[in-house]
Amino acid sequence: MKKVFSKLYIILIFIFLYAPIATLIVLSFNKSKTRAKWGGFTLKWYSELFDNQVIMDALYNTLLLAFLSAFIATIIGTMACVAISRMHRAWRTFFMGVTNIPMLNADIVTGISLMLLYLSLGMTFGFTTILLAHITFNIPYVILSVMPKMKQVNKSAYEAALDLGASQPYAFFKVIFPDLLPGIFTGFLMAFTMSLDDFIITHFTKGPGVDTLSTKIYTEVKKGIKPEMYALSTIIFVVVLLLLLFINKKPGKKDNA
Amino acid sequence: MKKKVLLTLALTMVAAACLTGCGKSSAGKNGEVVVYNWGEYIDPDTLDQFEEETGIHVVYDEFETNEIMYPKVESGTSNYDVVCPSDYMIQKMIENDLLAEINFDNIPNVKNIGEQYFEQSKGFDPENKYSIPYCFGTVGILYNKTMVDEPIDSWDVLWDEKYADNILMQDSVRDAFMVALKRLGYSMNTTDEAQVKEAAQTLIDQKPLVQAYVIDQVRDKMIGNEAAIGVIYSGEAIYTQRENPDLEYVIPKEGTNVWIDSWVIPKNAQNKENAEKFIDFMCREDVALKNFEYITYSTPNTAAQANIEDEDIKNSKIAFPDFSEYNNLETFDYLGVDGDNLYNEYWKQVKSAD
Numbered sequence: 001m002k003k004v005f006s007k008l009y010i011i012l013i014f015i016f017l018y019a020p021i022a023t024l025i026v027l028s029f030n031k032s033k034t035r036a037k038w039g040g041f042t043l044k045w046y047s048e049l050f051d052n053q054v055i056m057d058a059l060y061n062t063l064l065l066a067f068l069s070a071f072i073a074t075i076i077g078t079m080a081c082v083a084i085s086r087m088h089r090a091w092r093t094f095f096m097g098v099t100n101i102p103m104l105n106a107d108i109v110t111g112i113s114l115m116l117l118y119l120s121l122g123m124t125f126g127f128t129t130i131l132l133a134h135i136t137f138n139i140p141y142v143i144l145s146v147m148p149k150m151k152q153v154n155k156s157a158y159e160a161a162l163d164l165g166a167s168q169p170y171a172f173f174k175v176i177f178p179d180l181l182p183g184i185f186t187g188f189l190m191a192f193t194m195s196l197d198d199f200i201i202t203h204f205t206k207g208p209g210v211d212t213l214s215t216k217i218y219t220e221v222k223k224g225i226k227p228e229m230y231a232l233s234t235i236i237f238v239v240v241l242l243l244l245l246f247i248n249k250k251p252g253k254k255d256n257a
Numbered sequence: 258m259k260k261k262v263l264l265t266l267a268l269t270m271v272a273a274a275c276l277t278g279c280g281k282s283s284a285g286k287n288g289e290v291v292v293y294n295w296g297e298y299i300d301p302d303t304l305d306q307f308e309e310e311t312g313i314h315v316v317y318d319e320f321e322t323n324e325i326m327y328p329k330v331e332s333g334t335s336n337y338d339v340v341c342p343s344d345y346m347i348q349k350m351i352e353n354d355l356l357a358e359i360n361f362d363n364i365p366n367v368k369n370i371g372e373q374y375f376e377q378s379k380g381f382d383p384e385n386k387y388s389i390p391y392c393f394g395t396v397g398i399l400y401n402k403t404m405v406d407e408p409i410d411s412w413d414v415l416w417d418e419k420y421a422d423n424i425l426m427q428d429s430v431r432d433a434f435m436v437a438l439k440r441l442g443y444s445m446n447t448t449d450e451a452q453v454k455e456a457a458q459t460l461i462d463q464k465p466l467v468q469a470y471v472i473d474q475v476r477d478k479m480i481g482n483e484a485a486i487g488v489i490y491s492g493e494a495i496y497t498q499r500e501n502p503d504l505e506y507v508i509p510k511e512g513t514n515v516w517i518d519s520w521v522i523p524k525n526a527q528n529k530e531n532a533e534k535f536i537d538f539m540c541r542e543d544v545a546l547k548n549f550e551y552i553t554y555s556t557p558n559t560a561a562q563a564n565i566e567d568e569d570i571k572n573s574k575i576a577f578p579d580f581s582e583y584n585n586l587e588t589f590d591y592l593g594v595d596g597d598n599l600y601n602e603y604w605k606q607v608k609s610a611d
Binding site: 032033034035036053054115118119125207208209218220221224 | 291293295301320321332335337473476477483501552
């Protein structure tokens with residue numbers, strides 16, 4: 001009895017989680033433009049999607065931004081972790097607090113304050129301003145995931161390497177860096193996803209002619225979202241799903257210490 | 258292992274940097290024009306055509322609501338050359354000295370725009386100095402002929418208990434109050450608290466009959482036969498009728514809102530001459546026709562109207578009503594902060610009433 005109940009509960013949760021996505025996927029094959037009518041099966045939105053230069057540009061911008069901002073934030077974040085771990089206790093707590101604030105801060109506050117900052121510096125709004133904004137809000141996530149690894153690092157091993165004649169950078173890359181790698185990797189992925197689905201901060205820091213997927217979709221609100229977007233969302237969902245299946249299929253290969 | 262990781266990362270980084278470099282296309286040989294328009298509010302082909310014909314590079318940006326557009330133009334985060342706001346927002350921009358006067362000598366194609374639209378524009382741009390109409394429409398009642406068997410010609414039907422739970426209202430302050438105020442015979446731009454209060458009371462009375470307050474979903478719900486009567490913009494009406502022939506659109510006899518979205522040039526525009534070239538191009542009859550077919554919102558371009566191929570639409574009273582047939586059509590005015598607060602206060606009461 002108890003088992004039946006728990007299974008039902010799980011099924012219910014899955015319905016809640018996936019029903020919206022399933023609706024979207026079904027609609028992406030709908031020949032009719034309106035959600036209220038089933039006009040027959042079609043793949044036309046998929047072919048139109050790839051012909052639509054505007055959406056493709058937005059997709060390109062989104063991916064490029066996500067990659068660059070995550071990559072740069074990972075470098076800065078990791079360096080920050082090394083520095084913070086060497087500080088005195090009081091300073092360390094202080095800096096960890098400071099880096100945590102942007103994460104807890106509402107996106108809209110971050111967005112508007114960045115806009116005001118750029119304005120006062122007289123910067124032209126465009127790709128660069130969005131990139132800087134994304135790097136800014138990504139750094140705390142990298143620090144958050146690298147810091148625990150940093151604490152596990154055995155300092156004596158590093159000192160031993162120095163004693164044995166390794167230069168400081170050499171010792172860092174040979175001894176500390178490998179231990180940090182899993183944390184850096186998670187940090188990178190987290191930053192990547194944060195950047196990918198950000199809307200509000202991008203909205204405030206973007207300039208004319210540069211759109212990411214989220215800002216592009218939002219502008220379509222007045223006239224109704226076009227079915228091409230359903231098709232694109234379906235593709236993104238399927239790609240992520242396949243990626244997850246692929247990763248989960250061969251676990252334990254990498255030593256996720 | 259880690260060397261490989263580093264190497265791949267570095268390589269992708271370089272590749273990405275290169276791609277960004279290549280991705281940035283250079284400005285056209287005759288400079289550029291920065292356009293800020295509603296989303297999905299232009300046929301993208303016309304932009305390419307403009308670039309080809311003039312050699313001016315178009316930087317195109319889109320907004321969702323007037324309220325989002327305004328701070329972007331005001332703060333000057335980006336210097337837009339051409340913007341396309343709605344009536345009341347144009348008035349606000351004029352009052353706050355954000356717009357530049359348009360030099361009509363540079364826009365010969367303005368002759369294509371019908372006189373009645375400029376006349377209607379005087380509500381927000383009294384001397385027709387700052388704006389040139391691009392799209393317009395009315396707000397009216399869309400009803401399903403299979404569910405309603407009487408001719409509809411009045412806002413009163415939205416208060417008819419026969420249609421309880423079959424009525425869709427617009428979920429925005431000014432649109433909802435427009436319906437109530439017009440029904441009572443008042444101006445939809447009134448700031449008389451007694452009138453607004455009375456309108457709010459009728460909206461509260463109507464509330465039990467309303468199936469939902471919605472914005473976009475009116476379209477889909479009416480196509481899907483989910484409601485009998487809905488308040489809708491005329492531009493959407495043409496599209497919904499195409500999808501569901503049972504639907505009929507009327508402008509109620511008490512009058513309604515005529516909205517106009519017009520091209521304007523902000524004061525801080527960097528390329529005013531190109532902006533005027535762009536507006537002139539948009540006023541050309543073939544371009545206006547192309548845009549009309551893409552957006553389906555009515556064009557004030559009478560030359561383009563005459564060239565519409567579909568006879569039904571060309572002669573449609575929905576798409577192109579003759580304003581002189583009505584004496585109670587109004588366009589939204591900017592009511593100032595106090596006016597907005599007055600409406601918002603009563604709207605809150607309406608929305609929170611049981």
